[in-house]
Amino acid sequence: MNELTELTASPITTVAPEHVKQVLGSEYFLFLRGAEFEGLLGEVGPWASSDAFERFASSWNDLKVDQYMADAGRYRRRRHGVFLADAKGNLTAQAHRPHHQALEYNPLNGGIERWFAPLEAAVAQSPVLHTILSLCSRVFTDASDEKATWDVEVHQFRIEARPGTPGRPTPEGMHRDGVDHVLVLMIRRVNIASGTTTIRSVDDRLLDSFTLTEPLDAALLDDRRVVHGVTAVEPLDPSMPAFRDVLVVTYRRRIA
Secondary structure, eight states, X not given: OOTTTTGGGSOOOOOOHHHHHXXXXXXXXXXXXXHHHHHHHHHHSOOOOHHHHHHHHHGGGGXXXXXXXXXXXXXXXXXXXXXXXXXXXXXXXXXXXXXEOOTTTOTTTOSSXXXXXXXXXXXXXXXXXXXXXXXXXXXXXXXXXXXXXXXXXXXXXXXXXXXXXXXXXXXXXXXXXXXXXXEEEEEEEESEXXXXXXXXXXXXXXXXXXXXXXXXXXXXXXXXXXXXXXXXXXXXXXXXXXXXXXXXXXXXXXXX
């Protein structure tokens, strides 16, 4: 069995939701190992089977090359989807639309509408994704201490590494996404080294550095108060495929 099919057989490490709220509220970010994040998913409702996660993870094999890389890189593949999460936590898929970031937040690729390939229907409707989004709605609403309606964007990323051409998960460098909250969730790493996440305060104090290595390892961020970046990944065995698959979810409070 590989690491994905063994996922739900691992012992669950309990992390209290109150702890998540406290840490996000005071330190503005939280790093959770996969077993801890899986335990939180179980607080939302029945968690998906290992087979369901395997199907979800396999959808990263059909991402499309990002055509908007200002550095001319061809190492990033992605898909994109949009949801609305209401104050009661209900999720509704929205019509496909472009992704836009101001140059203030993304000086490399921002300032334009970027039309990425949409999520496949099976992914947009996946119980795995909906459990993750339901957890995010609960965590980010609790951390904000108020009910809110959220515009939610879902990004599937694959960063490929080739001999002599490292893959850059954050080619724009240390940055904010220009939203309220962010989840970065590891799906899988194959034949790569590095990919270390660094978190700094907006006044440039180093807060932490860690590497997402196992499925469901997660970073939860208050995007208004921290900046983050990830080092380039390189192949361990240059003769074999090498890539880093992550799910990035952003929450922006909708202003009525």
